[in-house]
Amino acid sequence: MPDSLTHESTATSAVVLATTPASRLSCADGTLLDRIGDQLATLPVRDVQVVAAGTGLGADLRGVARLARISTGAIAVVPADLVAHTEALALVLEHPSRDTAALVSHDASAAPMRPPVRIEGGRVVAAGSSFHLVPEANATFRGVLQVGEADLAGLADVAAELAELADGGRLGPVTSVEAIDLLLVGLVRSGIRVRAASIGPLHCDRVTAQASADAAIERLADVDESRVRLNTSVKADDGFFATHFVSTWSRYLIRPAARLRLTPNAVTGISIGLAVLAAVWFSAGTREAQVAGAVLLYLSFVLDCLDGQLARFTRSFSPLGAWVDAMADRLKEYVVYVGLAFGYSAALPWENGGPDGIWYLAVAAMILQVFRHSVDFAFAGANSDAGRIGAAWAKPARSLLESADGGRYGVPKQGGMLGLAHRMERESLTRWMKKIIVLPIGERMALIAITAAVFNARITFLALLVWGGVAACYTLVGRMARSMS
Known part of the structure; x- marks a missing residue:
């Protein structure tokens, strides 16, 4: 069931997928869900819709589809089990175009929480999951997805179709952990242009256990966010x-x-x-x-x-x-x-x-x-x-x-x-x-x-x-x- 947390009124809404047990892992700010909420509060986000764990992947995806159909303005979809620099989230959420974009790393070493993608001409042209393969992958998806207002109908259709396929067991043994990965696959395969927002030296990782969450939070201190912000202010x-x-x-x-x-x-x-x-x-x-x-x-x-x-x-x-x-x-x-x-x-x-x-x-x-x-x-x-x-x-x-x-x-x-x-x-x-x-x-x-x-x-x-x-x-x-x- 979606819960609503209201923030400063701006152009983008955020959907936080708190559908995995890792979203309740502890950190200095409470839980990882609390931490993501605090980070989003510092960004130009109008409101945050938290999609809590339902009865399975299909129910989670239908929750996203419902929100996409009633929303006005861009929607950012973020998993609550994410440990990231705020600056990494800003690369997607504060882009002036408010377009459809995915946060990616040019580190192509894919892992279960880092699905492979292929980038050409600054956009994602192929995206993967545990079911969908990506030959010639040259990057990985880091779990932050924004869908522009013009593509919301496409997001709703993709989420609804994926929900039906997941309920019918036609996507293999996928779980709620892969909800956002599947959404990116669906958007790319439906022909929607997805801009690739490169994470650069910043960190953005999804975690599954308390030890990995603690290690990911410690790694954040290795990067000077203000210096990265300054460097990214200069056009590459x-x-x-x-x-x-x-x-x-x-x-x-x-x-x-x-x-x-x-x-x-x-x-x-x-x-x-x-x-x-x-x-x-x-x-x-x-x-x-x-x-x-x-x-x-x-x-x-x-x-x-x-x-x-x-x-x-x-x-x-x-x-x-x-x-x-x-x-x-x-x-x-x-x-x-x-x-x-x-x-x-x-x-x-x-x-x-x-x-x-x-x-x-x-x-x-x-x-x-x-x-x-x-x-x-x-x-x-x-x-x-x-x-x-x-x-x-x-x-x-x-x-x-x-x-x-x-x-x-x-x-x-x-x-x-x-x-x-x-x-x-x-x-x-x-x-x-x-x-x-x-x-x-x-x-x-x-x-x-x-x-x-x-x-x-x-x-x-x-x-x-x-x-x-x-x-x-x-x-x-x-x-x-x-x-x-």
Whole structure:
């Protein structure tokens, strides 16, 4: 029977599966169930529904199905026999997308309480249990599952189907211990996209006895959660320039900014101010002013990275903040274009389009960037719509009664150009080349700053047009390949 414990009102509900004897094991905070409840109270969880032990696995799964049908907002499913860092739970529960995600470890040594999974492209494409096998597993599931609001109907259907199969003995000798493992199997096999949230160096283990619970709690002290939180605030998949020339030292600004109570939007505002100052210096046209403008533009980009890092560190995400950050990037870049064009034309005779057609070049560079951003945003929107439509129309990719994985759970093998691109991702050099060639914002800011400081605005705009044109072609070809795969 579900019991209700109300917490601070936010967007996510939690379902705690207290269906195993281990949930009543003792710890410093009472029982493991009490410990999980206290951890969830510190996270953005609206309410906690505790599913107590019923008459078997089928009854437990039906309890989950009922809660999924009446819930609004995302649901997190957590077993009460879990010993984990709070930061590990936060990796799933505090993600701004509130999407469907599973906490995984890239340690592929599977065990009864660590079922195998296979991860490709940042999502779980195969999941296992004692009944379901996963060839080529490259990770393990660590027992924390969140289901986004759009996938709640799928969760309810999967839980109900699994309950019927379990009651009929058609899943082998599975028990309530595997309830959450089976839910992940069902979601993946039904075609629902499950993001893989990597646990990294944190600990998250399910336990079965008092000795293993005590040992797991002791291991938690081996990891500095605050340091892990700081490290995960810095994007691991950022561009080459941002990774090697900004994030290496901007991470040391995160904690001071948090202590000063700066908000991410405030940091974004300061970044805009520095970019405007850079444009003012560029407009002077002298060599000293060009160098000063380049330095200010670099610092503006550092703060542009810092606002996102601060948002992840303080977990102060908002749709408005994401929109403001994206619009600020466009504003800063175009203001700098204007400053560069003014500076180049300041000491030269005016002709059609300015000296050497500088204003034509500036407008062309601006139009090219608008086109590239439109392609990116349009593709992302179309991809999101296609994913929602596909999830609504798709039939289960794999039967829950198939114990062995003979295919790839509905994920087609990728050949041709797209397959080559994925193979390139496995090599460090080619992966960085792929990131650089698309001329992301870090590389653009570096290109503008260096060419403006060393040469002049004409060289800057020509470089932007040439490299940006190559990047646009590369992106278009890649988008078409993905669309046809």
